Amino acid sequence: MAYSLDKIDLQLLEILQKDSNQTTKRIAEQLGMTTSPxxxxxxxxxxxxxxxxxxxxxxxxxxxxxxxxxxxxxLQGHTRSYLEKFVKEINNFPEIxxxxRVSGNFDYLLKLVVEDIEAYETFIISKLTLLPYLGNVQSLITLSTGKETNEIDLSRI
Amino acid sequence: MAYSLDKIDLQLLEILQKDSNQTTKRIAEQLGMTTSPxxxxxxxxxxxxxxxxxxxxxxxxxxxxxxxxxxxxxLQGHTRSYLEKFVKEINNFPEIxxxxRVSGNFDYLLKLVVEDIEAYETFIISKLTLLPYLGNVQSLITLSTGKETNEIDLSRI
DNA sequence: ATACAATACAGATAAATATTCTTTTTATAT
DNA sequence: ATATAAAAAGAATATTTATCTGTATTGTAT
Known part of the structure; x- marks a missing residue:
């Protein structure tokens, strides 16, 4: 049977998500335990x-x-081989x-990190638009970011 | 003057981005150096x-x-105080x-991580739609993810 | 309720690692 | 070429990790 997480495990994951460079001793203190468990x-x-x-x-x-x-x-076409090829190409672009793959008004949603607007334009012109079967393409340029994390709130699990 | 990164620093960042739980010794070996520098x-x-x-x-x-x-x-209104309030509210939702803040066809782009479609619906109904001045709202539900990382390609710097 | 087994915990210790300090090398400007 | 500064190497020390042993707790069957 699959291992399932107890409260302590979840607390531990929360701690490590925030800062993984703590000594086991310090983590143990936060949990009110000793280091070995x-x-x-x-x-x-x-x-x-x-x-x-x-x-x-x-x-x-x-x-x-x-x-x-x-x-x-x-995309304008949705054959399986094309979708696979599309993802493969996309994954090779280091900016991405x-x-x-999404459902809704688009087929794919990409997130890009680049130097500046110029680098973004270069990406669009010399990489993205070279891909075939592109349909509607819509960019959302980030002006500022209020929150950006991988940290998952585990208190609701 | 600001500290600027040399080739070794960039290599080091690449290594730590991929795996930060290596001993200094192992990292040093990859760089062809000793541990102290x-x-x-x-x-x-x-x-x-x-x-x-x-x-x-x-x-x-x-x-x-x-x-x-x-x-x-x-959003339907764009007063400064409202935007600030909106971001503040949003940041309190653990799902997000x-x-x-973006330019383009929307004012904000949110990324949510939830249990399932039901939890998503609950979020929309009991949290998001309670916020005032909402205009067009469009969700893109992820079907599958080809790539998802924080790892930035530094070879282009 | 009680005994038994399984699991988790606390404390101690050896091995490995991180950190600091000193010496040597390398790069740079005059 | 030489002096100076910066970086790297080497060696010593302080911490930490990982392991082991004994103890306590929890669950289960009688």
Whole structure:
């Protein structure tokens, strides 16, 4: 049977989502426990795949990537082989950080992170519009971002 | 003058973006260096704010949050105080992981992570539609996700 | 209710790692 | 070429991780 998460596991995940570079001791203190069971739980969560990986979160703006753009795309054809090809092509573009197949007024929603408006235009002209069967394409240029996180609220689980 | 990143810093950021739970020794090996300069560079990148934090990336689906939805929202009024209030309200909803002010056919683009279609509907009915001055609202329900990462390609910097 | 088994916990310890300090090398400007 | 500054290497120390052992708790069957 599948391993299921208890309250402590969820608390632990919340803690690690916010900051994964804490010592087991400090995490244990927050949970009111000692290190060994906490350590074992973390290892279990990693092994079972609840924790996929640990990563550094960078400041994109500081690095020079100042612009986030969302692009809704409707395709004119919907054959399976074409959809697969489309996703494959899209995934090779380094500007694209997300690519979702969606239902609604578009077929795909892309999220792009680029230097600036110029880099965005270059992407559109020299990459996106070269793809065949493009239908309606609509960009939403981010002006400011109120919230942007991977952190999932687990209190509702 | 502002600290600027050299090739080694960028390589280091790429490595830490992919996996931050490596020993300094292993990272140093990948860079062909010894641990101490690598350690110092990491501390510098943290201190200067290029690295914002370290986090655990969870498997949302496994945890029970199976649905991602994007919602484009146009408002009917655009007074400053109202926009501020709108963002504030939105940020309090735990379902919302991203909230961007955008230009284009909408004023805001939200990204939601919820259990399922039912939880999505509950959000719309009992949270979103209670906000005043809502105009056009359009949801894009994710069917499948081809790519979803924070990892920024730094080779182009 | 009681005994038994299974699981989780606390505390202690050895091994590994992070961190600091000193010395050496490399790069740069005069 | 030489002096200076910056970065890297090497070595020593402080922390932390990971493991082990014994104890407590929880669940289950009688």
């Amino acid at each position: 906490v350590f074992e739980r973390i290892k279990k969560l990693e092994k079972e795949g609840y924790i996929k990986k640990y990563v550094a979160v960078l400041d994109n703006k500081k690095i020079g990537l100042k612009l986030t753009v969302f692009i809704g795309i409707a 950080v997300e690519c979702h | 690598v350690f110092e560079r990491i501390k510098k990148l943290e201190k200067e704010g290029y690295i914002k934090k370290y986090v655990a990336v969870l498997d949302n689906k496994k945890i029970g949050l199976k649905l991602t939805v994007f919602i484009g929202i146009a 992981v991203e909230c961007h």
